[in-house]
Amino acid sequence: xxxxxxxxxxxxxxxxxxxxxxxxxxxxxxxxxxxxxxxxxxxxxxxxxxxxxxxxxxxxxxxxxxxxxxxxxxxxxxxxxxxxxxxxxxxxxxxxxxxxxxxxxxxxxxxxxxxxxxxxxxxxxxxxxxxxxxxxxxxxxxxxxxxxxxxxxxxxxxxxxxxxxxxxxxxxxxxxxxxxxxxxxxxxxxxxxxxxxxxxxxxxxxxxxxxxxxxxxxxxxxxxxxxxxxxxxxxxxxxxxxxxxxxxxxxxxxxxxxxxxxxxxxxxxxxxxxxxxxxxxxxxxxxxxxxxxxxxxxxxxxxxxxxxxxxxxxxxxxxxxxxxxxxxxxxxxxxxxxxxxxxxxxxxxxxxxxxxxxxxxxxxxxxxxxxxxxxxxxxxxxxxxxxxxxxxxxxxxxxxxxxxxxxxxxxxxxxxxxxxxxxxxxxxxxxxxxxxxxxxxxxxxxxxxxxxxxxxxxxxxxxxxxxxxxxxxxxxxxxxxxxxxxxxxxxxxxxxxxxxxxxxxxxxxxxxxxxxxxxxxxxxxxxxxxxxxxxxxxxxxxxxxxxxxxxxxxxxxxxxxxxxxxxxxxxxxxxxxxxxxxxxxxxxxxxxxxxxxxxxxxxxxxxxxxxxxxxxxxxxxxxxxxxxxxxxxxxxxxxxxxxxxxxxxxxxxxxxxxxxx
Amino acid sequence: xxxxxxxxxxxxxxxxxxxxxxxxxxxxxxxxxxxxxxxxxxxxxxxxxxxxxxxxxxxxxxxxxxxxxxxxxxxxxxxxxxxxxxxxxxxxxxxxxxxxxxxxxxxxxxxxxxxxxxxxxxxxxxxxxx
Amino acid sequence: xxxxxxxxxxxxxxxxxxxxxxxxxxxxxxxxxxxxxxxxxxxxxxxxxxxxxxxxxxxxxxxxxxxxxxxxxxxxxxxxxxxxxxxxxxxxxxxxxxxxxxxxxxxxxxxxxxxxxxxxxxxxxxxxxxxxxxxxxxxxxxxxxxxxxx
Numbered sequence: 001x002x003x004x005x006x007x008x009x010x011x012x013x014x015x016x017x018x019x020x021x022x023x024x025x026x027x028x029x030x031x032x033x034x035x036x037x038x039x040x041x042x043x044x045x046x047x048x049x050x051x052x053x054x055x056x057x058x059x060x061x062x063x064x065x066x067x068x069x070x071x072x073x074x075x076x077x078x079x080x081x082x083x084x085x086x087x088x089x090x091x092x093x094x095x096x097x098x099x100x101x102x103x104x105x106x107x108x109x110x111x112x113x114x115x116x117x118x119x120x121x122x123x124x125x126x127x128x129x130x131x132x133x134x135x136x137x138x139x140x141x142x143x144x145x146x147x148x149x150x151x152x153x154x155x156x157x158x159x160x161x162x163x164x165x166x167x168x169x170x171x172x173x174x175x176x177x178x179x180x181x182x183x184x185x186x187x188x189x190x191x192x193x194x195x196x197x198x199x200x201x202x203x204x205x206x207x208x209x210x211x212x213x214x215x216x217x218x219x220x221x222x223x224x225x226x227x228x229x230x231x232x233x234x235x236x237x238x239x240x241x242x243x244x245x246x247x248x249x250x251x252x253x254x255x256x257x258x259x260x261x262x263x264x265x266x267x268x269x270x271x272x273x274x275x276x277x278x279x280x281x282x283x284x285x286x287x288x289x290x291x292x293x294x295x296x297x298x299x300x301x302x303x304x305x306x307x308x309x310x311x312x313x314x315x316x317x318x319x320x321x322x323x324x325x326x327x328x329x330x331x332x333x334x335x336x337x338x339x340x341x342x343x344x345x346x347x348x349x350x351x352x353x354x355x356x357x358x359x360x361x362x363x364x365x366x367x368x369x370x371x372x373x374x375x376x377x378x379x380x381x382x383x384x385x386x387x388x389x390x391x392x393x394x395x396x397x398x399x400x401x402x403x404x405x406x407x408x409x410x411x412x413x414x415x416x417x418x419x420x421x422x423x424x425x426x427x428x429x430x431x432x433x434x435x436x437x438x439x440x441x442x443x444x445x446x447x448x449x450x451x452x453x454x455x456x457x458x459x460x461x462x463x464x465x466x467x468x469x470x471x472x473x474x475x476x477x478x479x480x481x482x483x484x485x486x487x488x489x490x491x492x493x494x495x496x497x498x499x500x501x502x503x504x505x506x507x508x509x510x511x512x513x514x515x516x517x518x519x520x521x522x523x524x525x526x527x528x529x530x531x532x533x534x535x536x537x538x539x540x541x542x543x544x545x546x547x548x549x550x551x552x553x554x555x556x557x558x559x560x561x562x563x564x565x566x567x568x569x570x571x572x573x574x575x576x577x578x579x580x581x582x583x584x585x586x587x588x589x590x591x592x593x594x595x596x597x598x599x600x601x602x603x604x605x606x607x608x609x610x611x612x613x614x615x616x617x618x619x620x621x622x623x624x625x626x627x628x629x630x631x632x633x634x635x636x637x638x639x640x641x642x643x644x645x646x647x648x649x650x651x652x653x654x655x656x657x658x659x660x661x
Numbered sequence: 662x663x664x665x666x667x668x669x670x671x672x673x674x675x676x677x678x679x680x681x682x683x684x685x686x687x688x689x690x691x692x693x694x695x696x697x698x699x700x701x702x703x704x705x706x707x708x709x710x711x712x713x714x715x716x717x718x719x720x721x722x723x724x725x726x727x728x729x730x731x732x733x734x735x736x737x738x739x740x741x742x743x744x745x746x747x748x749x750x751x752x753x754x755x756x757x758x759x760x761x762x763x764x765x766x767x768x769x770x771x772x773x774x775x776x777x778x779x780x781x782x783x784x785x786x787x788x789x790x791x
Numbered sequence: 792x793x794x795x796x797x798x799x800x801x802x803x804x805x806x807x808x809x810x811x812x813x814x815x816x817x818x819x820x821x822x823x824x825x826x827x828x829x830x831x832x833x834x835x836x837x838x839x840x841x842x843x844x845x846x847x848x849x850x851x852x853x854x855x856x857x858x859x860x861x862x863x864x865x866x867x868x869x870x871x872x873x874x875x876x877x878x879x880x881x882x883x884x885x886x887x888x889x890x891x892x893x894x895x896x897x898x899x900x901x902x903x904x905x906x907x908x909x910x911x912x913x914x915x916x917x918x919x920x921x922x923x924x925x926x927x928x929x930x931x932x933x934x935x936x937x938x939x940x941x
Contacts (some may be wrong), residue, residue, distance in 0.1 A: 069837070070821045099824030099837050104915070110832040168900055276700030343693065343737060394739035395683065481696030503721040503787055503917060511872045513815065515909030525825075531728025533814055534872065577840065597874045631873035632844030636883065648840055653849055660808055660835045661745045661856030 002127055003526045005061040007052055008065045009043035009068035010019060011098055017101035018111035024067065027116045031123055035059050044074050052078070053085035062459040063091050063126045067119050068370055069098040072237035073524070088131035090576065097121035111226045124659035128651040132576035137626055139225040140325040141165065145565045146217060146506065147330035149177020150196060151541025151556045152654060155328050158560030160208035162565045166201065167322060169231055170213045171502065172261075174279035174569035175333055181262065181356065183370075183548055187444035190632060193278060193365070200280040214285055215401040216502075218319060220327070220509045224536025224628060225572045227324040235315040237286035238272075242310035242377060245282035247274060247301035249311065260367070264357045265578055266375060267367035272302050277365055286313075300406060303313040327510065329520055329532070330556065331503050335495040336391045340398040341540075344390070344493055345464045350375040351471060352464060354495040355386075355407070358414055362421075374490055377469065381489035384418060385473050386411050386429040387461045392498035394434070397612035400517060408435045412448040414492065419452040428455045428486070430475055437547070459484075464491060491549040499543055520544050531558045538562050553582045577647030578628035579635060581621045583608045586642035588619035592634035600627035601634060670714040671753065672709035677750040681752045683740040684708045690734030690744045701725040702742035713727060716754070723754040749784050795847070805859035805925040807834040809918070810849070812842045814872035815907045819906035821920075822911025830918035832859030834862075842903075847887040850901060854891075854934040860900050860925035866916070867905040877905070895933050899924050 006028045021039045029037045036059045037263035040443040044062055048223050064087065066078050071094040073541040079089035096279045099116040106113040113383065140141035141164055145156045148170030156168045178202075179185075182192035218230040238249075262271040262276050271291040274284045292299035293313060303311040335356055338346045346352045351374050352362070367579035373380055391399030408431070415427045434456070436442040448454040459476040466472075471488045471595040490508060499518045512532040513521040521537050521638065523531040528625050530539050540559040541552040581592075583606065593601045611614055621634075621643065645652055675683055676790040691697050702710065702724045709721050719725070728748040735743035773782060811817040817838050823830065839845055842865025850861045861882060867878040884903045890899055902921055906914045 072818060099821040101829055103828045105832045106829065114832040121835065129715055213787055309875040396739055396741050399739060459685045460689035460692050462689055474692055475704060476688035476703065478686055478688035478705055481703050483694065483703055508869050511874060513870060513908045521908050527808055532816065594877060629873055631841040631876045633876055633879050636843060636846045645844060648844055653837065654852060656837050657808065657849055657853050659858060661806060661853050661860045
């Protein structure tokens with residue numbers, strides 16, 4: 001006979017307001033095998049854990065059920081506490097009476113009834129729990145960081161500094177990411193390149209860091225501590241070890257009509273190109289789609305002019321296979337496509353630009369060497385209109401429903417810098433709300449208004465028309481209830497940001513979940529913000545949600561610490577909830593082998609005692625516990641019911657079904 | 662039947678089928694409105710007045726009779742609100758209170774242009790007969 | 792409860808079992824809770840590591856024991872934590888559904904839905920709509936075995 005202890009948590013008023021805790025206790029006490037039942041205001045607190053531990057010792061409890069919040073929240077906490085009191089941690093089950101009961105039901109009677117039902121189901125299940133022992137798996141002491149922007153660079157540097165090997169994979173030919181495109185950064189107005197490029201050099205020079213640029217993740221398998229990753233290193237057509245980065249090749253390249261991605265397409269680049277002057281590595285790539293040699297076979301000028309014989313047209317993509325203990329996602333963002341926003345004339349008028357294009361226009365290394373001028377006629381604009389929330393906070397289906405977070409501040413920055421550099425230029429900002437939570441942020445915005453006389457109007461732009469050589473902007477002034485139109489020379493759209501297109505593909509490869517907007521989901525919104533729900537996969541930067549540079553850097557450091565937490569261990573406890581085969585029943589059909597996504601099951605010739613008690617030699621399924629992840633696909637495929645899953649056995653689930661129905 | 666302003670506002674909003682709680686008063690509807698310069702109460706303000714249950718001021722305004730029912734406001738709204746539908750509903754509340762129909766059913770087919778939004782046609786009958 | 796009693800009971804409260812995979816749908820259900828998005832209390836959730844852990848026999852067992860509806864929620868196709876578990880689920884449950892309809896069980900008493908960890912709203916909407924469907928279908932009498940309740 002089991003001795004089951006049931007503990008019901010009040011969670012302050014979170015549970016107790018909707019669930020009559022005393023009644024739950026009363027009901028469960030009537031269940032056979034329940035030897036002890038008690039409630040506590042906060043079970044997860046030290047007092048609550050003590051209560052449980054004392055009860056386990058005093059009453060000799062053999063099974064424990066905690067009726068509290070989601071097991072995703074505190075299952076680990078309670079199992080640890082039970083273990084400390086001498087109970088196998090897997091003999092404890094959680095009944096989720098907060099997220100799945102008290103928080104979704106308002107009526108106390110209904111809530112109490114459901115809480116009792118959930119407790120009964122958990123009690124029914126826990127009777128069949130068996131003590132499980134976690135195995136050990138080795139940790140590969142190497143980390144992978146995907147994305148070479150400021151988030152990835154910082155994470156890689158922090159891990160490398162702690163003494164572990166890191167590989168940094170970047171899709172573009174150079175690391176640096178979005179931050180390398182920016183001119184200045186708010187609210188300090190530090191020059192972006194001045195604070196980023198030293199970090200790029202540091203990370204490239206660090207003995208523990210290996211950088212793979214122009215590379216993408218091809219395949220991921222394995223699990224925490226033992227990921228196996230294929231990296232596709234795309235052919236650069238330039239031998240990196242010979243190239244000195246002199247740039248003669250790009251000067252002489254005759255194909256110079258490819259839109260320059262780094263300058264957001266504001267100017268053109270050659271087919272062989274170095275992304276930007278401070279690129280790391282400073283090695284060009286040949287864009288084969290636009291290279292005459294690759295397209296027509298005639299040319300080969302770069303090969304002739306290269307003083308160090310570094311050009312190699314025969315280079316091929318290379319697949320690098322490497323094992324990692326942990327992976328960090330730092331895939332960053334891009335601006336949304338504005339084709340659905342016809343009213344702004346973006347793409348039709350050259351003088352309507354996105355704020356990222358404005359950054360390039362004002363950047364000393366940009367297409368105009370930092371001279372603010374119109375892309376249409378090269379004249380300096382005398383009146384600039386900034387529009388905020390372009391595509392952000394938009395539920396109409398054209399944009400994104402979330403706030404992009406950084407636009408208010410960079411718009412204030414761009415407006416302020418324009419006024420500082422060109423005091424004769426009028427600047428008008430249309431806003432819905434100005435959101436400036438952050439250290440020194442509101443002061444910064446107010447400076448734009450008070451010291452630089454940036455004209456802020458609460459309202460939006462509804463239509464832009466090209467009229468002669470200027471733009472006619474139709475807008476509203478919401479506070480004065482009026483409809484206004486004004487002439488402008490340039491309109492800058494604070495365009496919403498979205499996760500990089502690669503996020504979805506990577507999420508599938510890594511089984512890391514993403515939300516409806518393709519941002520990676522964190523394991524817990526408040527308490528585990530840098531961890532993905534998949535063990536060993538961590539999140540850094542905007543791929544998790546919009547954030548500015550300092551926030552990104554803090555999150556990057558946090559992700560690095562989480563990685564170090566894994567790499568510093570020699571072994572990790574494995575999940576003991578794995579499949580197991582009852583060899584006496586197993587017929588050796590190996591249907592399980594076919595469905596296993598991890599190749600964890602194989603047939604082995606064994607001597608087994610069959611159901612008639614006779615010894616016989618035959619093939620049976622054998623589960624490799626180190627590889628099994630515990631999905632349970634095999635248990636259903638098994639025609640004779642020999643395959644079962646620890647922790648979610650047929651008996652346990654059936655008992656739950658029976659308790660509920 | 663005497664109804665108070667609050668109930669009237671609720672009825673206008675219900676009839677319009679638009680969710681005014683979504684409005685964040687950005688003013689994009691006003692900015693997009695081709696007739697806004699003739700209105701005394703701008704489209705975003707119409708939503709604001711209804712949120713605050715001010716029906717009288719809307720019924721006395723010229724806005725309901727200047728709206729073209731072109732739906733540019735609804736088209737541009739980032740929140741899926743339709744000020745045009747609200748204005749139409751305000752118009753209806755004026756007409757219903759007066760107990761008037763400005764056009765007979767038999768006259769309708771002659772006015773129909775297939776390319777026009779249905780609501781624009783109906784709205785036009787009310788406005789131009791006034 | 793006797794069948795005659797059930798018919799007289801105007802406040803018919805169907806009994807619904809929801810199997811939720813640990814990585815997406817169970818987290819989605821938690822999300823619904825965190826956002827306080829309510830759904831009927833007669834829906835009871837059973838956690839499974841992956842939707843592919845759900846043996847069709849569990850579903851039949853629930854019907855046999857008198858459940859009026861069974862819903863199975865997993866990660867969206869392509870997003871399975873175990874890479875391909877939900878594809879198995881999709882195929883298995885399709886077969887189960889044709890078996891159920893062969894047994895004379897109405898379509899809709901058994902449903903499979905994909906709910907991700909971020910879709911708390913969708914979870915509650917799905918549960919509400921499923922509960923409505925089951926309510927309109929009425930009690931499960933075809934598969935229920937009253938001997939189970941003895």
